[in-house]
Amino acid sequence: MNETHIRWPHKDLLDVDQLDRQDVAVLLEQAANFQEINQRPVKKVPVLRGKSVVLFFAEPSTRTKTSFDVAGKRLSADTFSLGKGDSSLTKGESLKDTSLTLQAMAPDVIVIRHSSSGAAQFLAERLDCGVINAGDGWHAHPTQALLDCFSLSQVWGEQFTGKCLLIVGDITHSRVARSNIILLSRLGVRLRVCAPRTLLPMAVAGWPVEVHDNLDAAVRDADAVMCLRLQLERQQAGLLPDLAEYSRRFCLGPRHMELAKPDARILHPGPINRGLDVSAALADSPQSLILDQVASGVAMRMALLFLMATRNDGGAEV
Ligand code: CP
DSSP states (O other): OOOOEEOOOOSOBOOGGGOOHHHHHHHHHHHHHHHHHHTSSSOOOOTTTTOEEEEEESSOOSHHHHHHHHHHHHTTOEEEEEESTTSGGGGTOOHHHHHHHHHTTOOSEEEEEESSTTHHHHHHTTOSSEEEEEEETTTBOHHHHHHHHHHHHHHHTTOOTTOEEEEESOOTTOHHHHHHHHHHHHTTOEEEEEOOGGGSOGGGGGSSEEEESOHHHHHTTOSEEEEOOOOGGGOTTOOOSOHHHHHHHHSBOHHHHTTSOTTOEEEOOSOOOBTTTBOHHHHTSTTBOHHHHHHHHHHHHHHHHHHHHTTTSSSEEO
């Protein structure tokens, strides 16, 4: 890797709207460097030796938590995990006291996932260490949007302007959709969303997206399709009368991809409901980037941990 000094101005990462094009370019370049390390026989470098990262996940996670843990360890940081069930949150300790307690152990970065929108900002305003939002309520999932951007850059190169991405599924409950729409629209991607009216938020009218409720029309000539997980645990309000009908109208299948561009790719942040969000055949097809997204997640989170944990060390050195 080249010896360079990188300016990284952000103490915290709360959502992608705080990042300018230069920040995104730095992250994509650093993620590409770390992706190369992830393909070596020995996947470890000493750049964060002596740094510590707390993974505070008060909501379940497979991909985000594990990839932050792997990312930290590959950079030689010490990583420590705290989940809701094994924390004193279950005894009634407040989020403020829990986070001040974690800070007293002098971590360099705290990564937080929480069911409440604004939880990451709440910590960032109170703690001296860096805070990374790993998903807060329905609000934001900035590291997912950044890793999706990195996955797309590996297919599209630097040419995002004019590409068309369709996001299909449960838009209302999706922090992934919100962060991706902010980030990719700023990079010049044309965005479409497709969902039943009951799974589109009122605010969609003000977003930089075309809105569809017919998947055949929405997918036409798209360069990529991002399927979202139907959040079955949040469907108590009767937003969907019938799952079979939802699957028939909104599950992405091979028939739809024939209407997209011939080289169109499929993304899904996971976890997948096969046969509801995307057909099993497409999820496992060569068009699918789903597992590439997981690999991109490790590289992008290495880039973020590296930049944030070294920002006060007189310039990050790679
Ligand atoms: N995409 C994503 O956030 O997955 P996990 O919930 O498994 O972390």
